[in-house]
Amino acid sequence: MSFETLKLLLVDDNQHMRVLLTEILRAAGVRKIVQAADGMEAMELMRRQTIDIILTDLSMAPMDGVDFVRLLRHAPDSPAPYCPVIMISGHTTLRRISDARDAGVNEFLSKPVTVRGVLGRLTQIIEHPRPFIRSNDYFGPDRRRHQNPNYSGPRRRSLEGPLATVLD
Secondary structure, X not given: OOOOOOEEEEEOOOHHHHHHHHHHHHHOOOOEEEEEOOHHHHHHHHHHOOOOEEEEEOOOOOOOHHHHHHHHHHOOOXXXXXXXXXXXXOOOOHHHHHHHHHHOOOEXXXXXXXXXXXXXXXXXXXXXXXXXXXXXXXXXXXXXXOOOOOOOOOOOEOOOOOOEEEOO
16 A cells, blocks of 8 residues: 555654654655644644644643544534544553544554554555544544444434434
């Protein structure tokens, strides 16, 4: 897979982690990499340029990665609410992963990061994009990894339109 045309945004308050991720991405062929030290800086950068995929840390200050993704997905003035997001964290408790998923993260990558892990998540987002879902309490990529074509219950999602929506 060629990553040369992608424009990625790295959001992490740790400069060393941004350097490590940049080196991994450059070795994989990514040529356009933009960096931000926190979620607010990332939102400002995204207002000025188009970003294809975001890689963000979970634990940052003053705005952590989960709050950043919530802002990205829900703010009325969000520059890219549909932009795919890979959350990176050393905090891999079920609660933290669920919080990230429920905020609208596409993929989760645990630290320490590996070349294989980073490239695997990028490939997953590109080759197997999940439709976005809008419901009363969630907006983001479909949280289900597997579709059951035989399910015909009252909560079956519609496959029509630009967004898959929950049928009531």
